[in-house]
Amino acid sequence: xxxxxxxxxKMQELQLRFVRLSSYCFICIIFTCLISGVxxxxxxxxxxxxxxxxxxxxxxxxxxxxxxxxRFSIDDIRLLFGSVYAVYGGTxxxxxxxxxxxxxxxHLTNLGVENATWLYGCGLAGFNCACAIFPIKLVVGKNxxxxxxxxxxxxxxxxVGVFLFLGIYAYRIGYRFTGSxxxxxxxxxxxxxxxxxxxxxxxxxxxxxxxxxxxxxxxRMLMWSMLFLFIAFIFSLGNRRDFMPIVLISIGVWxxxxxxxxxxxxxTYFTLLGLLLLALGRIRYDTNxxxxxxxxxxxxxxxxxxxxxxxxxxxxxxxxxLWGETYxxxxxxxxPRAIWTGKPKSLGTQFxxxxxxxxxxxxxxFTPNTEAFLNFGYVGPVIIxxxxxxxxxxxxxxxxxxxxxxxxxxxxxxxxNRGEVSTWLYQLIFILLGYGALYCLGIxxxxxxx
Numbered sequence: 001x002x003x004x005x006x007x008x009x010k011m012q013e014l015q016l017r018f019v020r021l022s023s024y025c026f027i028c029i030i031f032t033c034l035i036s037g038v039x040x041x042x043x044x045x046x047x048x049x050x051x052x053x054x055x056x057x058x059x060x061x062x063x064x065x066x067x068x069x070x071r072f073s074i075d076d077i078r079l080l081f082g083s084v085y086a087v088y089g090g091t092x093x094x095x096x097x098x099x100x101x102x103x104x105x106x107h108l109t110n111l112g113v114e115n116a117t118w119l120y121g122c123g124l125a126g127f128n129c130a131c132a133i134f135p136i137k138l139v140v141g142k143n144x145x146x147x148x149x150x151x152x153x154x155x156x157x158x159x160v161g162v163f164l165f166l167g168i169y170a171y172r173i174g175y176r177f178t179g180s181x182x183x184x185x186x187x188x189x190x191x192x193x194x195x196x197x198x199x200x201x202x203x204x205x206x207x208x209x210x211x212x213x214x215x216x217x218x219x220r221m222l223m224w225s226m227l228f229l230f231i232a233f234i235f236s237l238g239n240r241r242d243f244m245p246i247v248l249i250s251i252g253v254w255x256x257x258x259x260x261x262x263x264x265x266x267x268t269y270f271t272l273l274g275l276l277l278l279a280l281g282r283i284r285y286d287t288n289x290x291x292x293x294x295x296x297x298x299x300x301x302x303x304x305x306x307x308x309x310x311x312x313x314x315x316x317x318x319x320x321x322l323w324g325e326t327y328x329x330x331x332x333x334x335x336p337r338a339i340w341t342g343k344p345k346s347l348g349t350q351f352x353x354x355x356x357x358x359x360x361x362x363x364x365x366f367t368p369n370t371e372a373f374l375n376f377g378y379v380g381p382v383i384i385x386x387x388x389x390x391x392x393x394x395x396x397x398x399x400x401x402x403x404x405x406x407x408x409x410x411x412x413x414x415x416x417n418r419g420e421v422s423t424w425l426y427q428l429i430f431i432l433l434g435y436g437a438l439y440c441l442g443i444x445x446x447x448x449x450x
Contacts (some may be wrong), residue, residue: 050115054086058083084413091301091304099294100299115314126386129389136393159438201434203408203430248411249407329344371384
């Protein structure tokens with residue numbers, strides 16, 4: 001009898017939470033739609049309306065996550081993904097509003113930018129609906145600490161061996177470390193073997209970050225030295241993407257295990273870090289930036305380029321939809337091009353050919369929305385983003401049992417927002433292989449620490 005009442009009360013609680021969270025979501029969506037419509041109707045500001053709609057969905061997401069977890073924190077994959085997603089979708093239209101008109105191609109019209117921003121907002125609305133319908137709270141403040149074991153020395157030896165192999169490989173192909181950013185030297189590493197090795201090494205280092213209590217003090221000092229050496233080497237190639245996952249997983253694990261929340265101090269630190277990275281990116285490629293407008297500076301950042309792929313394909317007449325074909329390319333990516341010379345080109349490379357007719361331009365990173373649009377048209381972003389929301393909800397549900405998988409996926413959020421789904425999964429596979437290589441060397445007993 002009591003058990004039946006308990007089950008009934010839990011069902012009522014779940015129904016009440018579902019109604020409350022759904023209300024948060026749909027009220028915010030309707031509200032931002034009305035605001036956007038009023039601006040568009042009275043002011044003719046189509047881009048401004050679409051930007052408000054997009055960032056309105058970010059506000060809806062933050063309300064949904066707060067309703068579920070009663071906290072804002074960067075270790076929640078839903079919150080991190082939605083916020084990064086909005087930055088990649090909103091930077092270019094904001095730059096246009098601030099006076100950016102140096103458009104690389106006639107296809108990149110204001111109408112195209114406006115429509116792309118609307119699609120980004122609709123995609124995030126689909127993501128929000130999935131998060132609201134399946135409210136799962138992220139567990140924080142619980143630490144799966146490894147009880148120290150003797151195998152730490154073997155695992156350290158494996159990492160040192162991989163680092164030596166990377167160093168020998170880099171030396172043999174002609175790279176010389178100069179202590180400064182070397183873009184010409186970076187071109188030597190545009191091969192599949194190096195990319196796979198880099199992902200595998202990231203997995204090894206991520207294992208250490210997740211299980212550093214396995215190591216004694218001397219071992220930790222050695223592992224931290226190799227971690228900083230890896231970051232310095234990758235940075236010398238002018239490649240921030242390959243060490244950003246290391247930074248993100250470090251922050252995510254630290255925040256989660258200490259149950260930290262986002263406050264004004266954290267917002268200030270992350271804002272300054274973001275501005276510093278953007279400034280470094282601009283200075284590396286162009287030292288004459290003083291005469292540019294704010295819109296120009298904003299448009300010439302890594303956050304503004306990926307969405308241009310969506311703008312281009314939206315403005316094309318009657319694009320040929322692929323109906324899910326690009327989501328099945330993962331097995332093809334694993335085969336080296338040296339073995340399969342007719343291997344299909346990536347979507348980013350194909351975009352360069354479509355837009356410019358040559359591969360001489362620097363590659364444009366793709367977006368999950370562009371891929372969804374190429375496959376299913378205007379409904380694609382809503383469908384695919386809703387699926388991503390469901391997948392992230394499942395990851396949160398199993399994060400207490402499989403924290404390594406959860407935080408590795410969280411660390412790749414930037415790459416998901418600037419790439420194809422298949423290449424993102426390709427990256428995760430080899431990172432997980434590196435993580436699993438150390439994990440399988442010796443599975444120690446766990447103890448849960450609150």
